Amino acid sequence: MTTVARRKAAERSAGDGGETAAALIPSGPSLQSLREAAAGCRACPLWERGTQTVFGEGSARSGVLLVGEQPGDMEDRTGKPFVGPAGQLLDRALEAAGIDRSRAYVTNVVKHFKWEPRGKRRIHQRPDAREIRACLPWLAAEIDVVRPEVVVCLGATAAQALLGSSFRVTRERGRIVASPLAPRALATVHPASILRIPDEAARRAELSRFIADLSAAARALG
Structure with a gap:
């Protein structure tokens, strides 16, 4: 599937309406050219709130691509995905499942941190449908460049963005599905x-289930 086809498929999953980053995708992209182009993305208002674009990171030819919802506070400050507490837990779970993070690619559906102030803290807010749709061309392009054998959706936002709004993680988690x-x-x-x-x-029980889900992805890699 071409980059354009992937981008259109991703946008169909998220729904119609609103501006997207599609026009910003460079021709014949590499991860580096995508990262550079995404740094100046203004396709949705979240760039005004985030410190910087947090693009994906990892192997350019990875068998597994893991995608979450959006960067968090620490990711927004460092510019790197999955480096905060959730990322550290993900690292441990990947190791337990037999997946080498250095050979994987990790990213998010939305590339800017959406938050609201609460005292001195910045509290995560879930991105809305417009923000997700605006950002999906970046993810579609990342997938097209990396060409993973397995995409692992971390959480409902990622799963519904890529697999359709009717997808339920509670019902289908840990199962290999068509994409x-x-x-x-x-x-x-x-x-x-x-x-x-x-x-x-x-x-601890939920962590064990999480590791089991990642182990299913590892087995799918063959």
């Missing part, structure tokens, strides 16, 4: 949701 963007796709929870579980025993 217009990659040979195989799998959805699981976002690691941040595990960190929010207050009960230690429940948190």
